[in-house]
Amino acid sequence: MKIGLVCPYSLGTPGGVQNHVRDLAEALLARGHQVSVLAPVDDNEAPPYVVSAGHAVGVPYNGSVARVTFGPRTAARVRSWLADGAFDVVHVHEPMTPSASIIALWAGDGPFVATFHTWQVRSRAMSAAAGLLRPALEKLDARIAVSENARSMMVQHIGGEAVVIPNGLYTKRFAGRIRPDWQGSDGTISFLGRMDEPRKGLGVLLSAVPRLVAERPGLKVLVAGTGQADDVRRSLPSSCRDNVLFLGEIDDAARADMLTGSDVYVAPHLGGESFGIVLLEAMAAGAPVLASDLAAFRQVLDGGRLGELFEPGNATALADQALRLLGSIDERDKLRATGLSAVLRYDWDALIDEILAVYDLVAR
Incomplete structure (x- = not known):
């Protein structure tokens, strides 16, 4: 299977989502699948399966600072990656962040799977963003949440349902x-x-x-x-x-x-x-x-x-x-x-x- 993974956050910055995407890519490769990861890259030390979505900038998000990339140049890179990849599945992570993940949904035809990692209390800002993003989010063919809390947040803000598959690690x-x-x-x-x-x-x-x-x-x-x-x-x-x-x-x-x-x-x-x-x-x-x-x-x-x-x-x-x-x-x-x-x-x-x-x- 040809699988495209989209990580919204810079792989050069420590974080749970980045580790999850990297580990998932390695697990898929170990099973013999073809994998390409699109992510912001701040240096030249990314694994060979990573394609740069551009340099990241810091954006306040959920009590932290998320290093993401967004804008016309990123959109062009996303479209090129999707066209070159001809993926059987595109798996985006954190699709409600202003990042390559939501751009992939806007630009591509799927099939799309999304993983929701974040939990935060319900807010008008999040609800408003969900309304603006809903046309893109409706293109999702399947949804995964890493916990019941993340699933609950997703249901509150955009509706629908998700299967819970937790974060993993190589023990x-x-x-x-x-x-x-x-x-x-x-x-x-x-x-x-x-x-x-x-x-x-x-x-x-x-x-x-x-x-x-x-x-x-x-x-x-x-x-x-x-x-x-x-x-x-x-x-x-x-x-x-x-x-x-x-x-x-x-x-x-x-x-x-x-x-x-x-x-x-x-x-x-x-x-x-x-x-x-x-x-x-x-x-x-x-x-x-x-x-x-x-x-x-x-x-x-x-x-x-x-x-x-x-x-x-x-x-x-x-x-x-x-x-x-x-x-x-x-x-x-x-x-x-x-x-x-x-x-x-x-x-x-x-x-x-x-x-x-x-x-x-x-x-x-």
């Missing part, structure tokens, strides 16, 4: 190694996310650090992600600055190592999440998870069976539960075992069959 890639220099004598906590994006909740974790260190002086807190680490470090009390190690942006191998060596992985996000792929990554690495009690995270963690939940934004509750987990090897071992078992349902080896079944329904 074996998260079997990392223990790095002694990343280990604390009183335990290791880790965080992964953009430091300059408030909704990722790093500030909540850092507010809990003084108490955590007071009770466990040898604790090490690993912070991985882009942002101004020096500014964040200066905001910490001097008594606990040495306990926090800022790793910056890390590659996939270091990501696996960090998670594998974590006694607790903390996801203190404040909102705007439709799924929680980072929770699955932590589970695949064997890291016990402590996460904000967001609807998306609660779903992934099966209501708290697969990880601990705390009130979003509550640093005291975060510290209470982190200290309890750090003090109980039995509880951590239980969460490790249940997480490692449950995460297999999200492995791409299993999910790819579900997506191919959707393609088979609509393909030429």
Whole structure:
């Protein structure tokens, strides 16, 4: 099958949608399909199956900054890609963003499949945009949502229905190694996310650090992600600055190592999440998870069976539960075992069959 995938966001910027599209392309290629990915490209390091939709610009979206490309030049590239590809299926991601995804729907004849990744509360702006985009969205032959929250958002704003197929990951890639220099004598906590994006909740974790260190002086807190680490470090009390190690942006191998060596992985996000792929990554690495009690995270963690939940934004509750987990090897071992078992349902080896079944329904 000849399959075209459209990613709205720059592949050079870390993000869940970008990782999803890249992993999906690799899973399809492994099954022998012909795959081409159209996406914004900011450098020359894109995989060989990627075709550039142009350079990306930052656009505020859903509490973050999305790097997308849009306009006449992008439209010309999209039309050329569609004509050259002669695809059996075109699979667009996030078709309600101002990006190559919606342009592909405007410009092409299909068959089209769309995946909806985003969840946000109902808004007049989103409803108005949905009205303007409806003629293009009506060209969709099948719809996928990565979670019940994303499906609900889609139904509220544009109607119709979607099958829920969650985000996936290659679980074996998260079997990392223990790095002694990343280990604390009183335990290791880790965080992964953009430091300059408030909704990722790093500030909540850092507010809990003084108490955590007071009770466990040898604790090490690993912070991985882009942002101004020096500014964040200066905001910490001097008594606990040495306990926090800022790793910056890390590659996939270091990501696996960090998670594998974590006694607790903390996801203190404040909102705007439709799924929680980072929770699955932590589970695949064997890291016990402590996460904000967001609807998306609660779903992934099966209501708290697969990880601990705390009130979003509550640093005291975060510290209470982190200290309890750090003090109980039995509880951590239980969460490790249940997480490692449950995460297999999200492995791409299993999910790819579900997506191919959707393609088979609509393909030429």
